[in-house]
Amino acid sequence: MDLKEVDVELIVNGRRHKLRVGTNLSLLQVLRDRLGLTGTKEGCAAGDCGTCTVIMDGRAVLSCLVMAFQADGHAITTVEGLAAGKKLHPLQESFLEHGAVQCGYCTPGMLMSAKALLDADPAPDRETIKTAMSGNLCRCTGYFKIIDAVEGAARKIGPASTARGAAAGAATGSSKAGEGR
Amino acid sequence: MSETRSEARPETRSVGRSVSRVDALEKVLGRARYPADFSKPGMCHAKVVWTGEPHARITGLDTSAAAALPGVVAVLTSRDVPRNEFGLIESDQQVLAADVVRWTGEAVAVVIAQTEELAEQARDLVRVTYEPLPLVLDPIRAMAPDAPLIHAGQASNVMARWKVRHGDVEAALAEADLVIEAEYHVPLVEHAYLQPEAGLGYIDEEGRVTVVVAGQWPHDDVRQIANALALPPERVREIVPYIGGAFGGREDISLQIMVALAVFRTQVPVKMVWTREESMRCHGKRHPFTMRYRWGAKGGRLTAAKVELIADAGAYSSSSKAVVPGAVSVATGPYEIPNVSIDACVVHTNNPPTMAMRGFGTAQPPVAYEQHIDKFARALGEDPVSFRLRHLWDEGSIQPTGSPVPPGVGVKETLRRAASAAGWRQDGDRWVRPDLPPLPDGRRRGLGLATAFKNIGYSFGFHDRSTARVTVALDERGEPERAELFIAAAEVGMGVHTVLAQVAAEGLGLAVERVKVHGVDTTRTPNAGSSSASRHTFISGNAVMEACRLAMAQRAPGKRQVEAEYTFDSQRVRPTTDFDPETGACNPHITYGYVTQAAEVAVDPVTGAVEVLRMVAAQDVGKAINPLMIEGQVGGGLHMGLGYAIMEEFKLREDGRVRTRNFSEYLVPTTLDMPADLTCINVEVPDPAGPYGAKGLGEHVMIPTAPAVLNAIRDAVGVDVGELPAGPERVWRAMEAARASAASGKGVAR
Ligand code: FES
Ligand code: FES
Numbered sequence: 001m002d003l004k005e006v007d008v009e010l011i012v013n014g015r016r017h018k019l020r021v022g023t024n025l026s027l028l029q030v031l032r033d034r035l036g037l038t039g040t041k042e043g044c045a046a047g048d049c050g051t052c053t054v055i056m057d058g059r060a061v062l063s064c065l066v067m068a069f070q071a072d073g074h075a076i077t078t079v080e081g082l083a084a085g086k087k088l089h090p091l092q093e094s095f096l097e098h099g100a101v102q103c104g105y106c107t108p109g110m111l112m113s114a115k116a117l118l119d120a121d122p123a124p125d126r127e128t129i130k131t132a133m134s135g136n137l138c139r140c141t142g143y144f145k146i147i148d149a150v151e152g153a154a155r156k157i158g159p160a161s162t163a164r165g166a167a168a169g170a171a172t173g174s175s176k177a178g179e180g181r
Numbered sequence: 182m183s184e185t186r187s188e189a190r191p192e193t194r195s196v197g198r199s200v201s202r203v204d205a206l207e208k209v210l211g212r213a214r215y216p217a218d219f220s221k222p223g224m225c226h227a228k229v230v231w232t233g234e235p236h237a238r239i240t241g242l243d244t245s246a247a248a249a250l251p252g253v254v255a256v257l258t259s260r261d262v263p264r265n266e267f268g269l270i271e272s273d274q275q276v277l278a279a280d281v282v283r284w285t286g287e288a289v290a291v292v293i294a295q296t297e298e299l300a301e302q303a304r305d306l307v308r309v310t311y312e313p314l315p316l317v318l319d320p321i322r323a324m325a326p327d328a329p330l331i332h333a334g335q336a337s338n339v340m341a342r343w344k345v346r347h348g349d350v351e352a353a354l355a356e357a358d359l360v361i362e363a364e365y366h367v368p369l370v371e372h373a374y375l376q377p378e379a380g381l382g383y384i385d386e387e388g389r390v391t392v393v394v395a396g397q398w399p400h401d402d403v404r405q406i407a408n409a410l411a412l413p414p415e416r417v418r419e420i421v422p423y424i425g426g427a428f429g430g431r432e433d434i435s436l437q438i439m440v441a442l443a444v445f446r447t448q449v450p451v452k453m454v455w456t457r458e459e460s461m462r463c464h465g466k467r468h469p470f471t472m473r474y475r476w477g478a479k480g481g482r483l484t485a486a487k488v489e490l491i492a493d494a495g496a497y498s499s500s501s502k503a504v505v506p507g508a509v510s511v512a513t514g515p516y517e518i519p520n521v522s523i524d525a526c527v528v529h530t531n532n533p534p535t536m537a538m539r540g541f542g543t544a545q546p547p548v549a550y551e552q553h554i555d556k557f558a559r560a561l562g563e564d565p566v567s568f569r570l571r572h573l574w575d576e577g578s579i580q581p582t583g584s585p586v587p588p589g590v591g592v593k594e595t596l597r598r599a600a601s602a603a604g605w606r607q608d609g610d611r612w613v614r615p616d617l618p619p620l621p622d623g624r625r626r627g628l629g630l631a632t633a634f635k636n637i638g639y640s641f642g643f644h645d646r647s648t649a650r651v652t653v654a655l656d657e658r659g660e661p662e663r664a665e666l667f668i669a670a671a672e673v674g675m676g677v678h679t680v681l682a683q684v685a686a687e688g689l690g691l692a693v694e695r696v697k698v699h700g701v702d703t704t705r706t707p708n709a710g711s712s713s714a715s716r717h718t719f720i721s722g723n724a725v726m727e728a729c730r731l732a733m734a735q736r737a738p739g740k741r742q743v744e745a746e747y748t749f750d751s752q753r754v755r756p757t758t759d760f761d762p763e764t765g766a767c768n769p770h771i772t773y774g775y776v777t778q779a780a781e782v783a784v785d786p787v788t789g790a791v792e793v794l795r796m797v798a799a800q801d802v803g804k805a806i807n808p809l810m811i812e813g814q815v816g817g818g819l820h821m822g823l824g825y826a827i828m829e830e831f832k833l834r835e836d837g838r839v840r841t842r843n844f845s846e847y848l849v850p851t852t853l854d855m856p857a858d859l860t861c862i863n864v865e866v867p868d869p870a871g872p873y874g875a876k877g878l879g880e881h882v883m884i885p886t887a888p889a890v891l892n893a894i895r896d897a898v899g900v901d902v903g904e905l906p907a908g909p910e911r912v913w914r915a916m917e918a919a920r921a922s923a924a925s926g927k928g929v930a931r
Contacts, residue, residue, distance in 0.1 A: 038218035039211020041425070043375045044457040048844035051375055079211030092209040096201055099809040102817065103674025104208030105215060105375040105425030130852040137844065139375055139426045140674050142816025143852045144859055 008072040013081025021068045028052045028063035039079040039108050050136030053109035054078050060116035079108035094153035102140035114150045195686035196873050199809030200693045202679045213423045217379035217454045219393050224450035227443045228300040230290040230307045232282040235837025236531045237311035247303040252295040263411035274497045276438050283496035286463035320493040320528040331529040338529040343509045345765030347581040348520030353485035357477025365472045365549040366904040369831040376425020377460040378435045381452045382444035392440050395424040397431040398711035399669050403703050406441045421701035427673035429537030458842045465536030469493045472549040486513045490525035495534040501527045507542030510769040514550040515592045515634045516572040521581035539880045543635040551631035551888035566600045566612035584768040591801030591866030592775035598862045599799035603779035627897025630779040631888035636770035637877040638716040641759045645751035648707035649724040652744040659736045661689040666698045669706040676810040677717040684722045688729030715877035722872035724749040772868045774876045775801040778885040782893040789913030795858040803876035805863040812861045815882045822886020824849050
């Protein structure tokens, strides 16, 4: 089979990788098989389950639906890039505290969807969280603790982000909604 | 009786605390490795040639083009399998089909190549020709004397029958002043764990055929692999890393033997990863049941229960001969009914084999008996809580199989607590349901509840054994410093490693962080049985507790390490027995957990769409070893139960081929489908034989969900939906039928 190959440069978790990849390969396949970043999971390879979610240029994308060549030159964050060295990301801490992890197969995708959400909206209300995470399936948790954990992380991040960002009013209003449970 | 009924017990330090899962950190870091995450240098890739035919004779198999493709290492067919058989109870399945295929998910050949792409290409070059055989998809039709046989040589497609006779049901029905009869149907459903089947195989440093796979029963996998390869079991090794959910769906062999065979034949490392479509099509499902209920009451009390259960086994037997007895044993619920007659059978068809799935036969009957109970309460003008409380089991109640229920009966307490949390109030002996104000959007609001129970551990005389080994490092004073636990209990996500670490920590007086639970490796960790039957807390918990006690007893001055191994065997503690063939009399199960759930729904009267607004779950777990993990299990149970109630169905086309191929077609609840609110209540009525009184709960928490939702739908719009899933169309049709019959003056069907 003569598949076409192209040269790409991927910036993954801050590191540059120059690779020659087949034009038929998804970003997910390249992350897992070529870069050894197996934290990102394949659950369906069809855009239906969210286990392959990574962040590309600040947005959550399904890496099974992004072709590797389409990611050329883009900045990608995977679950392996979430913690800052030994310091867990507030979402990771919150997932631990709330018991949001069971089998863990959906967890990387959940974390990345949640990170993209909180990066864009540091204090989402529960409905916003549910909508943002509705493309990520989980068969173990019923989502309750995952949503709690995202709310909890928003509270952890909240004040700092509010100081930095512009959405001060929204942040205060929504963390109250978060505490409603 | 006190509110929680937790008897005063000695203080515990680790047990009863919501400690963080021992595996959670690796999982949030993305470091936890699942089977597809393993690789070996020089490994090859394997792909399966699936039949796709639901019932056919193989007339030709040509692998030459595939084998000739450069880069292809081997193309294996049935001739390459030393003993071409496997199966959990009976070895009636073929590793690679030789002659006849009986369902679409049978494997015909395995192609091994240097790259995954080459393996795919070569797979598509394998030519198989078939002669179609007559198809039987409906289990009722399969029972007809002239139905084509799925397994030639068998007398009929009926695999097995069971019956229970308790009292005189016909006389009681004749004397009853109220008889209600109905038929219920539950469909084929899919486990839908998020991690598709995958495995890496290699020959280890000691020459053993080794597979790294997600298996729920590691030592039984080894037994089946060794049998198929005609190797002694000690030449086979299974390593179980993290598993992305199982729910019973990994109790049978999926790719374990194919991976082992590929390694055995090629002697190179081989990796096989299934796509979601392969996973959905090629592993077993939950048994569909048709359930006929004819019950009678006299003077307001249930006096007779006649039940007929017909279950679809699909093409092969898997664990049907254990699942359906489970259904028989719970068919009339946790209720005292003096006259009971139960008949059950399980039938072969060309559908996917049905197997273990969360509940193991106990999830289907509550859909029938809990709707039936509500019908009696309604007909008698009594509140469903009051009616249930008058019939539910107490300590010492007699089951339809003639034996007393095992000690630790918290069922009434689960109902009282769930009903109170859902808004019921108690007025003397009577329970009064809350008034629900109408919804502003015009949808109808309804409230329903359901009570159910399930066994913990293996049943019907089967020895339920688990072996644990613990090594304890001691300080100079002889006090435990750290411990290591060796036990082949597959962590499928339910938290067994955390629970066992807590039990060991408690027994050794250590902090949980000081107990290391080793991953499953059948050559290093002793056999703990399967991760199923909600059994590890009770069975393996007991094994760990006793191993710790024995280790502690070996301490002596100067000793810096002690070690002990212990095998817990349920038959020595709580013996069970198999059905008497005529009366069904037996002592079916080791112990029970009980659950009540209440659901509040909104039903759109125009579209029939159901939304579950809020749920209450109360479960008698004996002792809550880790309350936070229980809440997690309850959430997941509701997810699966709610999917069962209103969304999920694995569909086949009329020609027997699969219609629901991926998550776009097999719908499971998303965040937007789950209730906004969940109240979770642990009731702790200890079983004296359980570790610290604990029973188990993994399966229990999904069992009452579907009937609670159905009862809430009935409450909202006044119609019964006897067939799952209660999707919009089915609810709408039931409402239309009720409207039509009301218009024609016949009154609404019950
Ligand atoms: S693997 Fe990408 S959405 Fe399922
Ligand atoms: S934790 Fe298992 S799929 Fe989400």
